[in-house]
Amino acid sequence: MSTECLRLTDEDLSRVGKERIEWAWRKMPVLHQIRAEWEQSLPLKGIKIAACLHISAKTANLARVLKIGGADLVLCASNPLSTQDDIAAALNVVYEIPTFARRGVDNDSYYKQISAALDMKPDLTIDDGADLVTTLHQERPEQAKGVIGGTEETTTGVVRLRAMARDGALKYPLVAVNDALTKHLFDNRYGTGQSAIDGILRATNYLIAGSTFVVVGYGWCGRGVAARAKGLGARVVVVEVDPFKALEAIMDGHEVTTMKGAAKRADFIVTVTGDIHVLGESHIPYLKDGVILANAGHFNVEIDIPFLAKLATRRQVVKKDIEEFTLDDGRRIYLLADGRLVNLACGEGHPVEVMDLSFANQALSAAWLVAEQGKLEAGVYQVPREIDERVARLKLAAYGVEIEELTEEQKRYLASWESGTI
Structure with a gap:
Protein backbone atom coordinates (compact mmCIF):
# COMPACT_ATOMS: atom_id res chain seq x y z
CA MET A 1 0.00 0.00 0.00
CA HIS A 184 -6.14 16.99 33.56
CA LEU A 185 -8.36 19.13 35.81
CA PHE A 186 -10.52 20.16 32.86
CA ASP A 187 -9.97 18.00 29.77
CA ASN A 188 -9.85 14.71 31.70
CA ARG A 189 -12.66 15.50 34.10
CA TYR A 190 -15.12 17.69 32.20
CA GLY A 191 -14.10 16.61 28.69
CA THR A 192 -14.14 12.86 29.26
CA GLY A 193 -17.15 13.13 31.55
CA GLN A 194 -19.33 14.79 28.93
CA SER A 195 -17.95 13.12 25.80
CA ALA A 196 -18.04 9.54 27.13
CA ILE A 197 -21.68 9.90 28.14
CA ASP A 198 -22.41 11.58 24.81
CA GLY A 199 -20.84 8.68 22.89
CA ILE A 200 -22.85 6.10 24.84
CA LEU A 201 -26.10 8.00 24.27
CA ARG A 202 -25.44 8.44 20.56
CA ALA A 203 -24.77 4.74 20.15
CA THR A 204 -27.60 3.37 22.29
CA ASN A 205 -30.24 6.08 22.82
CA TYR A 206 -30.84 4.38 26.19
CA LEU A 207 -31.93 6.11 29.39
CA ILE A 208 -29.20 6.75 31.96
CA ALA A 209 -31.61 7.82 34.73
CA GLY A 210 -32.47 4.96 37.06
CA SER A 211 -29.75 2.69 35.71
CA THR A 212 -26.87 1.10 37.61
CA PHE A 213 -23.87 2.76 36.01
CA VAL A 214 -20.46 1.28 36.82
CA VAL A 215 -17.31 3.37 36.41
CA VAL A 216 -14.09 1.34 36.54
CA GLY A 217 -11.31 3.67 37.66
CA TYR A 218 -11.69 6.90 39.64
CA GLY A 219 -8.88 9.03 38.28
CA TRP A 220 -9.70 12.42 36.80
CA CYS A 221 -11.44 10.84 33.79
CA GLY A 222 -13.39 8.43 35.97
CA ARG A 223 -14.44 11.25 38.28
CA GLY A 224 -15.84 13.10 35.30
CA VAL A 225 -17.78 10.12 33.93
CA ALA A 226 -19.19 9.30 37.37
CA ALA A 227 -20.27 12.91 38.00
CA ARG A 228 -22.07 13.18 34.66
CA ALA A 229 -23.81 9.81 35.06
CA LYS A 230 -24.93 10.79 38.56
CA GLY A 231 -26.18 14.11 37.22
CA LEU A 232 -28.34 12.23 34.74
CA GLY A 233 -29.94 10.22 37.54
CA ALA A 234 -27.91 7.00 37.51
CA ARG A 235 -26.99 4.95 40.55
CA VAL A 236 -23.22 5.17 40.18
CA VAL A 237 -20.97 2.34 41.34
CA VAL A 238 -17.20 2.81 41.31
CA VAL A 239 -14.58 0.06 41.06
CA GLU A 240 -11.10 1.06 42.28
CA VAL A 241 -7.82 -0.47 43.43
CA ASP A 242 -6.45 2.70 45.04
CA PRO A 243 -7.75 3.08 48.62
CA PHE A 244 -7.52 6.88 48.54
CA LYS A 245 -9.50 7.18 45.30
CA ALA A 246 -12.02 4.64 46.57
CA LEU A 247 -12.50 6.71 49.71
CA GLU A 248 -12.91 9.85 47.62
CA ALA A 249 -15.57 8.12 45.51
CA ILE A 250 -17.51 7.22 48.65
CA MET A 251 -17.33 10.80 49.90
CA ASP A 252 -18.49 12.01 46.49
CA GLY A 253 -21.66 9.98 47.09
CA HIS A 254 -20.93 6.88 45.01
CA GLU A 255 -21.03 3.23 45.99
CA VAL A 256 -17.69 1.41 45.81
CA THR A 257 -17.34 -2.33 45.30
CA THR A 258 -15.33 -5.00 43.47
CA MET A 259 -15.51 -5.62 39.74
CA LYS A 260 -17.20 -8.99 40.29
CA GLY A 261 -19.78 -7.44 42.60
CA ALA A 262 -20.49 -4.61 40.18
CA ALA A 263 -20.70 -6.89 37.13
CA LYS A 264 -23.72 -8.71 38.52
CA ARG A 265 -25.83 -5.54 38.72
CA ALA A 266 -24.55 -3.23 36.01
CA ASP A 267 -26.70 -1.81 33.23
CA PHE A 268 -23.71 0.16 31.93
CA ILE A 269 -20.01 -0.42 32.53
CA VAL A 270 -17.42 2.16 31.47
CA THR A 271 -13.74 1.30 31.89
CA VAL A 272 -11.39 4.25 32.28
CA THR A 273 -8.18 2.97 33.89
CA GLY A 274 -5.49 2.72 31.21
CA ASP A 275 -4.80 -0.86 32.32
CA ILE A 276 -5.37 -4.22 30.68
CA HIS A 277 -8.35 -6.56 31.28
CA VAL A 278 -9.88 -4.68 34.19
CA LEU A 279 -13.10 -6.33 33.02
CA GLY A 280 -11.77 -9.81 32.42
CA GLU A 281 -12.21 -13.55 32.77
CA SER A 282 -13.14 -13.47 36.45
CA HIS A 283 -15.86 -10.84 35.89
CA ILE A 284 -17.40 -11.33 32.43
CA PRO A 285 -19.26 -14.57 33.30
CA TYR A 286 -21.24 -12.62 35.92
CA LEU A 287 -22.53 -9.90 33.60
CA LYS A 288 -26.29 -9.50 33.50
CA ASP A 289 -28.38 -9.79 30.36
CA GLY A 290 -28.42 -6.61 28.27
CA VAL A 291 -25.46 -4.85 29.88
CA ILE A 292 -23.74 -2.14 27.81
CA LEU A 293 -19.92 -2.23 27.87
CA ALA A 294 -17.88 0.81 26.86
CA ASN A 295 -14.31 1.96 27.24
CA ALA A 296 -13.12 5.53 27.77
CA GLY A 297 -9.44 4.64 28.16
CA HIS A 298 -7.01 5.14 25.31
CA PHE A 299 -6.52 1.53 24.13
CA ASN A 300 -9.08 -1.25 23.59
CA VAL A 301 -7.45 -3.60 26.10
CA GLU A 302 -9.39 -2.72 29.24
CA ILE A 303 -12.24 -5.10 28.37
CA ASP A 304 -11.02 -8.64 27.62
CA ILE A 305 -12.69 -8.87 24.23
CA PRO A 306 -10.97 -12.14 23.17
CA PHE A 307 -12.34 -13.89 26.27
CA LEU A 308 -15.81 -12.43 25.72
CA ALA A 309 -15.71 -13.70 22.12
CA LYS A 310 -14.55 -17.13 23.28
CA LEU A 311 -17.36 -17.31 25.82
CA ALA A 312 -20.04 -16.30 23.33
CA THR A 313 -21.97 -18.76 21.19
CA ARG A 314 -22.89 -16.03 18.72
CA ARG A 315 -21.40 -12.64 17.84
CA GLN A 316 -23.09 -10.10 15.57
CA VAL A 317 -23.29 -6.39 14.87
CA VAL A 318 -26.82 -5.32 15.74
CA LYS A 319 -26.49 -1.58 15.21
CA LYS A 320 -23.82 0.88 14.13
CA ASP A 321 -21.06 0.76 16.77
CA ILE A 322 -22.82 -1.98 18.79
CA GLU A 323 -21.81 -5.64 18.78
CA GLU A 324 -23.91 -8.31 20.52
CA PHE A 325 -22.31 -11.32 22.22
CA THR A 326 -24.79 -14.08 23.11
CA LEU A 327 -23.73 -16.48 25.88
CA ASP A 328 -24.77 -20.14 26.07
CA ASP A 329 -27.53 -19.39 28.60
CA GLY A 330 -29.07 -16.73 26.36
CA ARG A 331 -27.66 -13.65 28.06
CA ARG A 332 -26.71 -10.88 25.63
CA ILE A 333 -23.74 -8.59 26.22
CA TYR A 334 -23.37 -5.42 24.15
CA LEU A 335 -19.96 -3.91 23.35
CA LEU A 336 -19.66 -0.39 21.99
CA ALA A 337 -17.11 0.54 19.29
CA ASP A 338 -14.99 -2.60 19.63
CA GLY A 339 -13.93 -1.43 23.08
CA ARG A 340 -12.18 1.62 21.67
CA LEU A 341 -12.54 5.19 22.91
CA VAL A 342 -16.30 5.54 23.11
CA ASN A 343 -16.26 9.33 23.11
CA LEU A 344 -14.50 9.50 19.73
CA ALA A 345 -15.61 6.23 18.16
CA CYS A 346 -19.31 6.89 18.86
CA GLY A 347 -19.25 10.68 19.17
CA GLU A 348 -17.17 13.73 18.32
CA GLY A 349 -14.81 13.60 21.28
CA HIS A 350 -14.24 16.20 23.95
CA TYR A 399 -14.80 34.23 29.73
CA GLY A 400 -14.58 37.90 30.69
CA VAL A 401 -13.54 36.97 34.23
CA GLU A 402 -11.20 39.02 36.41
CA ILE A 403 -9.57 37.48 39.47
CA GLU A 404 -8.15 39.06 42.59
CA GLU A 405 -4.44 39.79 43.05
CA LEU A 406 -2.41 39.62 46.24
CA THR A 407 -1.33 42.90 47.79
CA GLU A 408 2.35 43.42 48.59
CA GLU A 409 1.47 43.01 52.27
CA GLN A 410 -0.20 39.66 51.57
CA LYS A 411 2.78 38.48 49.52
CA ARG A 412 5.18 39.39 52.35
CA TYR A 413 2.99 37.60 54.89
CA LEU A 414 2.83 34.39 52.85
CA ALA A 415 6.59 34.46 52.27
CA SER A 416 7.54 34.98 55.94
CA TRP A 417 7.71 32.70 58.93
CA GLU A 418 7.95 35.26 61.75
CA SER A 419 4.30 36.30 61.78
CA GLY A 420 2.21 33.93 63.87
CA THR A 421 -0.93 34.41 65.88
CA ILE A 422 -1.41 38.09 66.62
Missing part, protein backbone atom coordinates in the same frame (compact mmCIF):
# COMPACT_ATOMS: atom_id res chain seq x y z
CA SER A 2 1.45 3.40 -1.01
CA THR A 3 1.47 6.21 1.53
CA GLU A 4 -0.84 8.25 -0.71
CA CYS A 5 -3.50 5.55 -0.29
CA LEU A 6 -3.50 6.41 3.41
CA ARG A 7 -4.56 9.99 2.72
CA LEU A 8 -8.14 11.09 2.07
CA THR A 9 -8.53 13.71 -0.66
CA ASP A 10 -12.24 13.60 -1.47
CA GLU A 11 -13.43 17.11 -2.38
CA ASP A 12 -16.99 16.67 -1.07
CA LEU A 13 -15.74 15.32 2.25
CA SER A 14 -13.26 18.15 2.53
CA ARG A 15 -15.98 20.80 2.20
CA VAL A 16 -17.95 19.24 5.07
CA GLY A 17 -14.78 18.96 7.15
CA LYS A 18 -13.88 22.62 6.56
CA GLU A 19 -17.28 23.73 7.88
CA ARG A 20 -16.83 21.65 11.03
CA ILE A 21 -13.28 22.88 11.59
CA GLU A 22 -14.38 26.50 11.30
CA TRP A 23 -17.32 25.86 13.63
CA ALA A 24 -14.96 24.50 16.30
CA TRP A 25 -12.58 27.44 15.81
CA ARG A 26 -15.27 29.81 17.11
CA LYS A 27 -14.88 28.34 20.61
CA MET A 28 -11.09 28.16 20.83
CA PRO A 29 -10.12 31.64 22.10
CA VAL A 30 -6.82 30.59 23.70
CA LEU A 31 -5.56 29.18 20.41
CA HIS A 32 -6.82 32.37 18.74
CA GLN A 33 -4.47 34.39 20.95
CA ILE A 34 -1.53 32.06 20.32
CA ARG A 35 -2.16 32.22 16.58
CA ALA A 36 -2.18 36.03 16.62
CA GLU A 37 1.20 36.07 18.36
CA TRP A 38 2.76 33.32 16.27
CA GLU A 39 1.87 34.97 12.97
CA GLN A 40 4.53 37.54 13.91
CA SER A 41 7.04 35.56 15.99
CA LEU A 42 7.09 32.24 14.02
CA PRO A 43 8.56 30.23 16.96
CA LEU A 44 8.43 26.96 14.99
CA LYS A 45 9.96 28.26 11.77
CA GLY A 46 11.84 25.47 10.00
CA ILE A 47 10.79 22.83 12.57
CA LYS A 48 9.44 19.52 11.25
CA ILE A 49 6.65 18.10 13.43
CA ALA A 50 5.06 14.64 13.27
CA ALA A 51 1.82 14.56 15.26
CA CYS A 52 -0.10 11.38 16.10
CA LEU A 53 -3.49 12.60 17.30
CA HIS A 54 -7.22 11.96 17.10
CA ILE A 55 -8.16 13.50 13.76
CA SER A 56 -11.06 15.72 14.80
CA ALA A 57 -12.10 19.31 14.14
CA LYS A 58 -10.34 20.48 17.31
CA THR A 59 -7.12 18.75 16.30
CA ALA A 60 -7.31 20.40 12.89
CA ASN A 61 -7.26 23.80 14.53
CA LEU A 62 -4.18 22.89 16.56
CA ALA A 63 -2.54 21.81 13.31
CA ARG A 64 -3.43 25.12 11.66
CA VAL A 65 -1.87 27.08 14.52
CA LEU A 66 1.32 25.00 14.43
CA LYS A 67 1.60 25.60 10.69
CA ILE A 68 1.04 29.34 11.13
CA GLY A 69 3.81 29.26 13.76
CA GLY A 70 6.19 28.14 11.01
CA ALA A 71 6.13 24.37 11.42
CA ASP A 72 6.36 21.85 8.60
CA LEU A 73 3.67 19.48 9.87
CA VAL A 74 2.48 15.93 9.16
CA LEU A 75 -0.43 14.27 10.99
CA CYS A 76 -1.40 10.64 11.50
CA ALA A 77 -4.20 9.00 13.46
CA SER A 78 -3.73 7.89 17.07
CA ASN A 79 -6.67 5.47 17.06
CA PRO A 80 -8.24 3.43 14.21
CA LEU A 81 -11.80 4.44 15.13
CA SER A 82 -11.31 8.07 16.18
CA THR A 83 -10.57 9.53 12.74
CA GLN A 84 -13.28 11.73 11.25
CA ASP A 85 -12.83 11.24 7.52
CA ASP A 86 -14.21 14.63 6.52
CA ILE A 87 -11.67 16.33 8.81
CA ALA A 88 -8.81 14.27 7.37
CA ALA A 89 -9.91 15.20 3.86
CA ALA A 90 -10.13 18.90 4.73
CA LEU A 91 -6.65 18.87 6.25
CA ASN A 92 -5.25 17.32 3.09
CA VAL A 93 -7.21 19.30 0.51
CA VAL A 94 -8.08 22.66 2.08
CA TYR A 95 -5.30 23.30 4.56
CA GLU A 96 -2.55 21.37 2.74
CA ILE A 97 -1.40 19.59 5.89
CA PRO A 98 -0.44 15.99 4.99
CA THR A 99 -2.70 13.75 7.07
CA PHE A 100 -2.38 9.97 7.04
CA ALA A 101 -5.67 8.82 8.54
CA ARG A 102 -8.80 6.89 7.64
CA ARG A 103 -11.50 5.69 9.98
CA GLY A 104 -11.67 1.95 10.60
CA VAL A 105 -8.29 0.89 9.24
CA ASP A 106 -6.82 -2.45 10.31
CA ASN A 107 -3.86 -2.72 12.65
CA ASP A 108 -1.34 -3.02 9.83
CA SER A 109 -2.58 0.11 8.08
CA TYR A 110 -2.69 1.98 11.38
CA TYR A 111 1.04 1.50 11.87
CA LYS A 112 1.71 2.27 8.21
CA GLN A 113 0.12 5.66 8.85
CA ILE A 114 2.49 6.24 11.76
CA SER A 115 5.44 5.12 9.66
CA ALA A 116 4.42 7.52 6.89
CA ALA A 117 4.44 10.42 9.37
CA LEU A 118 7.86 9.39 10.69
CA ASP A 119 9.27 9.35 7.16
CA MET A 120 9.51 13.15 7.36
CA LYS A 121 12.25 12.70 10.04
CA PRO A 122 10.63 15.07 12.54
CA ASP A 123 12.41 17.47 14.86
CA LEU A 124 9.45 17.34 17.26
CA THR A 125 6.79 14.72 18.02
CA ILE A 126 3.30 15.44 19.34
CA ASP A 127 1.61 12.30 20.58
CA ASP A 128 -1.67 11.03 21.98
CA GLY A 129 -1.06 7.60 23.50
CA ALA A 130 2.69 7.32 22.74
CA ASP A 131 2.34 5.01 19.71
CA LEU A 132 4.33 7.46 17.59
CA VAL A 133 7.14 7.70 20.16
CA THR A 134 7.34 3.97 20.88
CA THR A 135 7.31 3.11 17.16
CA LEU A 136 10.10 5.63 16.58
CA HIS A 137 12.20 4.20 19.41
CA GLN A 138 11.60 0.55 18.53
CA GLU A 139 11.87 0.71 14.75
CA ARG A 140 14.01 3.79 14.12
CA PRO A 141 16.29 4.24 17.15
CA GLU A 142 18.94 6.16 15.23
CA GLN A 143 16.32 8.59 13.93
CA ALA A 144 15.01 9.08 17.49
CA LYS A 145 18.39 10.37 18.62
CA GLY A 146 18.01 13.40 16.36
CA VAL A 147 14.66 14.55 17.75
CA ILE A 148 14.66 17.80 19.75
CA GLY A 149 11.73 16.78 21.93
CA GLY A 150 8.06 15.90 22.06
CA THR A 151 4.78 16.27 23.91
CA GLU A 152 2.29 13.67 25.15
CA GLU A 153 -1.33 14.44 25.92
CA THR A 154 -2.77 11.33 27.57
CA THR A 155 -2.51 9.58 30.91
CA THR A 156 -1.81 6.29 29.12
CA GLY A 157 0.92 7.83 27.02
CA VAL A 158 2.65 9.48 29.99
CA VAL A 159 2.65 6.15 31.84
CA ARG A 160 4.37 4.52 28.84
CA LEU A 161 6.92 7.33 28.56
CA ARG A 162 7.80 7.17 32.25
CA ALA A 163 8.31 3.42 31.90
CA MET A 164 10.65 4.09 28.98
CA ALA A 165 12.53 6.66 31.04
CA ARG A 166 12.91 4.23 33.97
CA ASP A 167 14.31 1.61 31.60
CA GLY A 168 16.75 4.11 30.10
CA ALA A 169 15.10 3.69 26.70
CA LEU A 170 13.93 7.27 26.15
CA LYS A 171 16.19 9.11 23.72
CA TYR A 172 14.88 12.68 23.91
CA PRO A 173 12.92 14.99 26.27
CA LEU A 174 9.13 14.64 26.40
CA VAL A 175 6.70 17.08 28.02
CA ALA A 176 3.81 15.44 29.90
CA VAL A 177 1.05 17.77 28.73
CA ASN A 178 -1.48 15.45 30.39
CA ASP A 179 -0.12 16.48 33.80
CA ALA A 180 -0.71 20.21 33.30
CA LEU A 181 -3.36 21.51 35.66
CA THR A 182 -5.20 23.12 32.73
CA LYS A 183 -5.26 19.71 31.08
CA PRO A 351 -16.06 19.53 23.83
CA VAL A 352 -14.24 22.27 21.94
CA GLU A 353 -13.77 24.51 24.98
CA VAL A 354 -11.66 22.00 26.95
CA MET A 355 -9.60 21.03 23.92
CA ASP A 356 -8.75 24.70 23.52
CA LEU A 357 -6.91 24.42 26.84
CA SER A 358 -5.20 21.11 26.08
CA PHE A 359 -4.08 22.10 22.61
CA ALA A 360 -2.82 25.46 23.86
CA ASN A 361 -0.57 23.49 26.21
CA GLN A 362 0.56 21.29 23.32
CA ALA A 363 1.41 24.27 21.13
CA LEU A 364 3.19 26.30 23.80
CA SER A 365 5.11 23.26 25.06
CA ALA A 366 6.31 22.54 21.53
CA ALA A 367 7.59 26.11 21.21
CA TRP A 368 9.25 25.81 24.63
CA LEU A 369 11.09 22.66 23.57
CA VAL A 370 12.44 24.46 20.52
CA ALA A 371 13.56 27.41 22.66
CA GLU A 372 15.25 25.01 25.13
CA GLN A 373 16.90 22.94 22.40
CA GLY A 374 20.16 21.39 23.61
CA LYS A 375 19.52 22.25 27.26
CA LEU A 376 17.32 19.28 28.22
CA GLU A 377 18.38 15.69 28.77
CA ALA A 378 16.21 12.73 27.74
CA GLY A 379 13.37 12.32 30.23
CA VAL A 380 9.78 13.25 31.04
CA TYR A 381 9.19 16.89 31.97
CA GLN A 382 6.26 18.78 33.45
CA VAL A 383 4.67 21.60 31.51
CA PRO A 384 6.43 24.74 32.77
CA ARG A 385 4.32 26.49 35.39
CA GLU A 386 4.33 29.76 33.46
CA ILE A 387 2.80 28.03 30.41
CA ASP A 388 0.10 26.31 32.48
CA GLU A 389 -0.79 29.54 34.28
CA ARG A 390 -0.79 31.55 31.07
CA VAL A 391 -3.27 29.14 29.48
CA ALA A 392 -5.57 29.49 32.52
CA ARG A 393 -5.39 33.28 32.45
CA LEU A 394 -6.10 33.43 28.72
CA LYS A 395 -9.15 31.23 29.21
CA LEU A 396 -10.42 33.38 32.08
CA ALA A 397 -9.99 36.47 29.92
CA ALA A 398 -12.01 34.78 27.18
